[in-house]
Amino acid sequence: MSTTHIAAQTLKSLSSEDWSVLSALERALEAYEVVPFEYISKTTNLHLDEVKFRLKRLDQLKLIHLTTNGATLVSAGLDALALRGFVKRNFISGIGPIIGVGKESxxxxxxxxxxxxxxxxxxxIGRISFRAIKIKRSYVEPTAHHHWLKVNISAAKKEFEAIKKLSQVGVSVPEVIARNRHALLMERIRGxxxxxxxxxxxxxxVLKEILKNIRLAYTKAGIVNADLSEFxxxxxxxxILLxxxxxxxxxxxxxxxxxLDRDVLNILKFFRRRFKIDCSMEDASFYVRGWRDSVELHS
Ligand SMILES: Nc1ncnc2c1ncn2[C@@H]1O[C@H](COP(=O)(O)OP(=O)(O)O)[C@@H](O)[C@H]1O
Ligand SMILES: [Mg+2]
Structure with a gap:
């Protein structure tokens, strides 16, 4: 079972005290590498013994990492917090199968x-280096962990804002419904x-449609994807959806x-290779900038 499924399953079994301990660890992301027991006890108003008891359970559930001095939130814990956020707002009630594994998600x-x-x-983001660190040292540095959790939260924020702006000007993107922490809730595309x-x-x-959407993103939303390709x-x-x-x-x-040109070139190369369609880079590049009104494709 994946850590996300574990997080989803544990949602129901956690008490409100467990959640306040998890939230306390999250709030301490900026301040501590390992959050001291006393700090958790103070911010949650729970007795030190209860804090230790709850942390032990959360550690067994793999939502946190427990050490002798304190505890650290790990990515499954952040998954649980984000899922609970979506569930509480009544957006979703459960998690199903994995439908995509990308470079960063x-x-x-x-x-x-x-x-x-x-x-x-x-x-x-940072998952690969976690593994690399784990293999070398058999544990993950809490500092590295906290750093990546924050990086992931800001990546989700950036994508959420970009997609909202793009859909406002009519670029073909999946509809985004909500963001919670490092998680984005979107329309599920069957394709x-x-x-x-x-x-x-x-x-x-299809190629015309892709170029038209790159153009719309650039000219109307002022946004360049910067990682566009057939993937x-x-x-x-x-x-098609970008x-x-x-x-x-x-x-x-x-x-x-x-x-922008690199995005366009990736797409042109792919269509040339797979579908034997030719289009001059200059033509496509000027078209997506809005300098030309159409683009010529040859097969
Ligand atoms: N809205 C969606 N509906 C269905 N599948 C999706 C959706 N968004 C992403 N995916 C799937 O998840 C994979 C990873 O998503 P992507 O946004 O490309 O993230 P990464 O940055 O990890 O590459 C995609 O290749 C695709 O298969
Ligand atoms: Mg991708």
């Missing part, structure tokens, strides 16, 4: 009371990554046009 299906499906993206589409009915139309485009029926925006940069960024 795990994406799970979630359902609400009415059985509607959503996607929850949990940020996992395939572009990289997995061996065939397309109308590849020219960050979902195809659903005849529709996903994965945490590293997006604004039009004002000094490298904005370089990054």
């Amino acid at each position: 795990d994406v799970y299906e979630a359902i609400d009371d009415a059985g509607r499906a959503y996607a929850v993206k949990f940020y996992r 395939m990554l572009l990289v997995d589409c061996k065939e397309l009915k109308e590849p020219k139309k 960050n485009i979902l195809c659903s029926d005849s529709k 996903i994965d925006w945490p590293q997006a940069v604004s039009k004002e960024h000094p490298n904005a046009t370089i990054l």
Whole structure:
């Protein structure tokens, strides 16, 4: 079972005192590497013995890391807090199977009371280096842990803001419903990554649609994805959706046009390789900047 499923399962078994201990550890993210027992006891108003008793359980559930001096929140604990946030606001009632594993995240299906499906993206930046550290030293430095939890929270914030802005100007992105900590609750897209589409009915139309959306993002929202490729485009029926925006940069960024051209080049190369469609880089680049009104594709 994944740590996220463990977090989801433990939601029901945790008492309000357990939650206040978890929240106390979270609030101390900035101040402590290992949060001292006395601090937790003071901020939760729970007796020191009760704090230690609850921490032991939370450690067994793998939501925190317990040491002799105190405790540290770990990523499954942050998952539990984020899921509880979504559940409390009645957005979802349960977590389903994993539906995507990216470079920096795990994406799970979630359902609400009415059985509607959503996607929850949990940020996992730093996961690789955790493993590397673990192999070398057999434990994870609490400092590293806290640092990555904060990095993941700000990545989720950035992506949430970018997607909201993009959807306002009509860019084809999944609808974002809410963000809690390092987790994004989104519309669940039933489709395939572009990289997995061996065939397309109308590849020219799809490429045009992608370029049109890159243009819209740049000219109307002032946003460049900066990591766009066949791995960050979902195809659903005849529709395409641009996903994965945490590293997006604004039009004002000094490298904005370089990054914009790199996004465009990735896409053109893919369509040339897989679907034998040609398009000049100059033409596409001027089109997405809004300097030309159309783009010519040849096959
Ligand atoms: N809204 C969504 N609906 C369905 N699947 C999704 C959704 N968002 C992401 N995924 C799946 O999760 C994977 C990882 O998401 P992505 O946003 O690309 O994160 P990463 O930064 O980790 O690459 C995607 O490749 C895709 O398969
Ligand atoms: Mg991705």
